[in-house]
Amino acid sequence: MKSIIISILVCIFIIFTGFQALGEELTVEQKEIWTMVENGWETLKNQDFESNMAGRHDKALSLHSDKPTPLSNDQVQSFHKRWMASDYKLTSYKLKPIAINIIENVAYVFHLFSWHSEANDLTRKGRTMSTYVKLNNKWVFVGSMSASCDKPAPCPYGW
Helix, strand or coil: CHHHHHHHHHHHHHHHHHHHHHCCCCCHHHHHHHHHHHHHHHHHHCCCHHHHHHCEEEEEEEECCCCCCCECHHHHHHHHHHHHHCCCCCCEEEEEEEEEEEECCEEEEEEEEEEEECCCCEEEEEEEEEEEEEECCEEEEEEEEEEECCCCCCCHHHC
16 A cells, blocks of 8 residues: 555656646747747648748758758758648648757757648657747748658668
């Protein structure tokens, strides 16, 4: 009986410790950045590619987990259009912020994602680090790197 009570107390302690770590209140700027991340996923789900690209800097690069080298904006838009036209069409997604770190006019966003395609009952999970820069009082996406939780990304050109 004593060991059960101790086990329950340890579990409660672990749960509350986890809630405190994840439950930190985001600043106004962190909320603004996180809203941009959420809106980006929503535009993909709705196949609104122009809105998805609107918040990106002209020279932004994205390294997807299944590509060996970073993609330019044109390549990202082409990739998204092919992705949404395929059997892998995004029908739902979940996001979870890990950390949002803002240093002066640069923001680093780390988050987990999962997406689901009803067309073939496919789900993928991964993690992303995105970088934003504040230009003319507006946050602009400048780069990201995503990694699949299911399989590691290939290194470029036989490295």
